[in-house]
Amino acid sequence: MLIHSAAQLVTIAGPPQRGKELGNLKIIPDGAVYIQGEKISAIATSAELCKQYHHAEKINASQKVVLPGFVDPHTHAVWAGDRAAEFELKLEGKTYLEILQAGGGILSTVRATREANLETLIDQTRSRLWRAFRHGSTTIEVKTGYGLETETELRILAAILALDDEGPWDLVPTFLGAHAIAPEFRGDPQGYTNLVCTEMLPALLDWWDKNGRGRPLPYVDVFCETGAFDLAQSQQILIRAKEMGFPLKIHADEFDNLGGARLAASMNAASADHLVTTSDEDITAIGLSDTVAVGLPGTPFGLAQKDYTPAQKILAAGGILALASDLNPGTTWCENLQISIALACRYMNITPAQAIAAATINAAAAVGLADKVGSLEPGKQADLLLLDIPDYRQLGYRYGTNLVDAVIKNGTVFQN
Amino acid sequence: MLIHSAAQLVTIAGPPQRGKELGNLKIIPDGAVYIQGEKISAIATSAELCKQYHHAEKINASQKVVLPGFVDPHTHAVWAGDRAAEFELKLEGKTYLEILQAGGGILSTVRATREANLETLIDQTRSRLWRAFRHGSTTIEVKTGYGLETETELRILAAILALDDEGPWDLVPTFLGAHAIAPEFRGDPQGYTNLVCTEMLPALLDWWDKNGRGRPLPYVDVFCETGAFDLAQSQQILIRAKEMGFPLKIHADEFDNLGGARLAASMNAASADHLVTTSDEDITAIGLSDTVAVGLPGTPFGLAQKDYTPAQKILAAGGILALASDLNPGTTWCENLQISIALACRYMNITPAQAIAAATINAAAAVGLADKVGSLEPGKQADLLLLDIPDYRQLGYRYGTNLVDAVIKNGTVFQN
Numbered sequence: 001m002l003i004h005s006a007a008q009l010v011t012i013a014g015p016p017q018r019g020k021e022l023g024n025l026k027i028i029p030d031g032a033v034y035i036q037g038e039k040i041s042a043i044a045t046s047a048e049l050c051k052q053y054h055h056a057e058k059i060n061a062s063q064k065v066v067l068p069g070f071v072d073p074h075t076h077a078v079w080a081g082d083r084a085a086e087f088e089l090k091l092e093g094k095t096y097l098e099i100l101q102a103g104g105g106i107l108s109t110v111r112a113t114r115e116a117n118l119e120t121l122i123d124q125t126r127s128r129l130w131r132a133f134r135h136g137s138t139t140i141e142v143k144t145g146y147g148l149e150t151e152t153e154l155r156i157l158a159a160i161l162a163l164d165d166e167g168p169w170d171l172v173p174t175f176l177g178a179h180a181i182a183p184e185f186r187g188d189p190q191g192y193t194n195l196v197c198t199e200m201l202p203a204l205l206d207w208w209d210k211n212g213r214g215r216p217l218p219y220v221d222v223f224c225e226t227g228a229f230d231l232a233q234s235q236q237i238l239i240r241a242k243e244m245g246f247p248l249k250i251h252a253d254e255f256d257n258l259g260g261a262r263l264a265a266s267m268n269a270a271s272a273d274h275l276v277t278t279s280d281e282d283i284t285a286i287g288l289s290d291t292v293a294v295g296l297p298g299t300p301f302g303l304a305q306k307d308y309t310p311a312q313k314i315l316a317a318g319g320i321l322a323l324a325s326d327l328n329p330g331t332t333w334c335e336n337l338q339i340s341i342a343l344a345c346r347y348m349n350i351t352p353a354q355a356i357a358a359a360t361i362n363a364a365a366a367v368g369l370a371d372k373v374g375s376l377e378p379g380k381q382a383d384l385l386l387l388d389i390p391d392y393r394q395l396g397y398r399y400g401t402n403l404v405d406a407v408i409k410n411g412t413v414f415q416n
Numbered sequence: 417m418l419i420h421s422a423a424q425l426v427t428i429a430g431p432p433q434r435g436k437e438l439g440n441l442k443i444i445p446d447g448a449v450y451i452q453g454e455k456i457s458a459i460a461t462s463a464e465l466c467k468q469y470h471h472a473e474k475i476n477a478s479q480k481v482v483l484p485g486f487v488d489p490h491t492h493a494v495w496a497g498d499r500a501a502e503f504e505l506k507l508e509g510k511t512y513l514e515i516l517q518a519g520g521g522i523l524s525t526v527r528a529t530r531e532a533n534l535e536t537l538i539d540q541t542r543s544r545l546w547r548a549f550r551h552g553s554t555t556i557e558v559k560t561g562y563g564l565e566t567e568t569e570l571r572i573l574a575a576i577l578a579l580d581d582e583g584p585w586d587l588v589p590t591f592l593g594a595h596a597i598a599p600e601f602r603g604d605p606q607g608y609t610n611l612v613c614t615e616m617l618p619a620l621l622d623w624w625d626k627n628g629r630g631r632p633l634p635y636v637d638v639f640c641e642t643g644a645f646d647l648a649q650s651q652q653i654l655i656r657a658k659e660m661g662f663p664l665k666i667h668a669d670e671f672d673n674l675g676g677a678r679l680a681a682s683m684n685a686a687s688a689d690h691l692v693t694t695s696d697e698d699i700t701a702i703g704l705s706d707t708v709a710v711g712l713p714g715t716p717f718g719l720a721q722k723d724y725t726p727a728q729k730i731l732a733a734g735g736i737l738a739l740a741s742d743l744n745p746g747t748t749w750c751e752n753l754q755i756s757i758a759l760a761c762r763y764m765n766i767t768p769a770q771a772i773a774a775a776t777i778n779a780a781a782a783v784g785l786a787d788k789v790g791s792l793e794p795g796k797q798a799d800l801l802l803l804d805i806p807d808y809r810q811l812g813y814r815y816g817t818n819l820v821d822a823v824i825k826n827g828t829v830f831q832n
Contacts, residue, residue, distance in 0.1 A: 082807070082810065082813075083813070084768075084807050084809035084810045084813045085807075085809060087761070087768070087809060087812065087813040088767050088768055088769070088809050088813075091761055091765065091766065091767045091768075092767060131817050135817065298816075301762070302762075302815075304762040304763060306722070333813060333814040333815070334814065334815050334816035334817065335816070335817055336816040336817050338816075339815070339816035345503070345507055346717070346718075346720040347720060349507065350507065351504050351507045351508060352500075352503070352504060352507075353504075391498075391500050391501075393500035393501060393503060393504050394498065394500045396503065397498075397499070397500045397503040397504075397749060398500075398749040398750065399718075399749070399750050399755070400714075400750035400751070400752040400754075400755035400816065401547050401551065401750065401751055401752050401818070402817070402818070
């Protein structure tokens with residue numbers, strides 16, 4: 001299959017983009033991509049490839065931008081129920097306590113998720129994944145974390161693997177048993193931390209051995225934050241996970257600067273996510289490391305908060321910056337990564353070119369897949385987007401609608 | 417045609433909703449709508465209407481919210497070209513002067529629009545209107561204003577009328593010759609004001625007489641703002657327009673409080689739009705009047721500014737609050753009114769119920785059509801939305817994707 005005559009073929013060829021190098025899109029005007037099976041076989045100008053592959057099935061991308069599929073490296077896409085009533089209560093001025101008393105907050109999602117069987121979890125998540133996919137996310141990280149006890153956490157993981165098998169997307173599973181303190185351990189975070197280390201992680205390894213079908217081990221993630229896991233507890237969980245061979249991620253500095261980003265860098269975690277209140281010292285540590293700094297602008301937006309990830313500081317420190325949606329039922333129910341790009345331009349002060357690289361090649365690095373997806377290069381998966389715009393800069397400038405005309409995943413075309 | 421089994425039939429029956437009454441959605445659970453031709457004929461529970469109209473063609477809306485079509489009462493949808501390059505320059509830290517020197521700013525859109533013929537204007541606007549329509553806007557106000565000289569302003573108006581004839585939507589035309597000071601009158605706003613009054617408005621009346629085909633006269637609008645038209649100039653234009661029989665609108669207090677809102681109230685304008693910096697005194701004047709206060713949250717969002725229309729103050733003053741997109745190429749290119757609802761919840765501190773009423777019945781009042789559209793009542797136009805959500809509160813809570821499953825316009829179904 002030959003996609004030709006793209007107004008701009010945005011290749012983003014090369015390795016993840018560090019620091020001020022971010023935003024080098026390596027655009028081929030009037031570009032073409034030749035796809036063989038599930039892989040990209042050749043990239044060049046239309047003139048070259050149309051001559052070479054004149055018998056191929058052709059897709060005319062004139063007036064369109066062709067881009068690598070987005071990689072969304074941070075979602076909590078599996079949950080049951082919704083929190084629409086809680087959203088309304090907040091806007092009516094109800095306090096946090098009143099909302100808790102009305103049954104709101106993360107534990108209401110935990111309750112609904114624990115009650116949902118595997119089929120229900122799969123059903124409710126499926127429509128969200130299709131929405132994300134139709135908006136261009138071809139690879140999506142999905143976390144557990146609304147179970148907070150072993151059985152439900154593993155059921156969520158089973159839902160992720162089942163949905164990965166079922167859909168055209170690639171899902172990257174992450175185990176986030178340490179998302180919040182389980183209600184059974186209220187007031188005893190250390191007790192729950194110990195449970196994660198001594199019961200959940202071994203159970204996970206055992207479960208994966210039986211159900212993982214040879215896939216690489218999932219990420220293990222922890223929410224390092226006031227009210228969740230402090231730095232020592234986060235470290236305890238990550239050290240145990242690393243000893244067992246799991247690759248690592250962390251939620252750090254969303255509200256308070258506890259040192260989670262520095263911890264992630266020191267442990268060579270794949271990513272440290274949120275990084276809103278990160279100190280300059282911790283930004284320096286992240287900048288010097290290979291740990292990807294993942295900005296989640298949908299979260300402060302969803303909460304109408306004013307502080308966003310300080311992208312320019314992270315770039316000045318030489319960090320690898322990525323973007324993700326943080327899709328979840330409490331703070332930001334939005335499946336559209338184009339919105340993250342629009343928010344990042346306005347509130348993280350990066351350009352459309354930087355945001356696009358952050359949502360593709362750098363996001364791929366955040367889930368350890370920079371050698372397979374995130375750019376258009378021969379040998380990579382044929383994951384591409386045809387955008388209904390003639391100039392990549394319309395991403396970010398325009399917002400709130402779906403600019404994706406077609407998604408190509410592993411060489412298969414999904415027309416919007 | 418019978419639409420039945422709606423999880424929530426959100427009728428918003430009754431007149432525009434003033435002050436703290438805003439948000440009375442009058443929901444019928446398991447509701448049904450019977451449509452005859454282009455009009456709503458009956459509204460009741462599914463049990464009642466399924467019995468009465470059992471032979472009708474049926475649409476099952478189970479698990480769905482049914483809502484009146486959105487009315488977008490403030491757009492600048494007709495323009496040529498784009499300002500994506502300018503958006504990038506701003507994010508790279510270029511100053512206003514540097515952007516102007518690079519050919520940016522509103523006058524770059526004026527230049528491109530003057531150069532575009534009628535067919536080009538229609539072509540470029542059509543795709544934007546379809547986007548708005550697919551996201552639920554069934555009635556859309558559209559302004560001229562990128563011509564700034566008589567011929568182009570009338571050509572834009574011709575494009576609006578042609579697109580109104582062509583599409584399923586209803587377009588409400590507004591003449592905004594006084595959108596900015598024309599480049600030919602740089603440094604002489606009074607000269608341009610005089611031109612609007614002595615040449616443009618008479619030419620408009622004459623043109624309408626020949627081309628309006630019996631439609632009611634269009635609105636006349638003016639941008640009352642520092643750097644555009646001061647209060648006296650705005651008044652001069654609106655008085656002249658009113659003498660000639662035109663209904664009125666105003667852009668007021670977007671950046672500076674010049675008194676435009678009070679002027680609009682005193683002249684019984686249909687609406688005063690933006691109202692970000694409006695003084696308490698002017699809010700009181702608006703609150704006591706029948707002039708609709710139109711909030712445009714996409715504009716501060718698009719510009720990443722922190723101040724939004726003070727909705728709660730307007731409601732406390734008894735005002736009629738509406739929402740609009742402000743779709744335009746400079747500050748907010750977003751056709752999706754659901755985003756305005758999501759922004760209004762977060763940044764204007766109103767509930768989903770209030771935002772929905774503001775985007776339907778009150779928005780209809782802002783364009784003088786509250787007797788025809790904006791609610792689901794027998795005798796009104798059959799303009800309805802089927803939303804892919806079971807609870808109206810998911811509008812606003814969820815954001816960034818299209819929750820509209822189908823648009824019904826004048827009784828015709830458009831499936832997304």
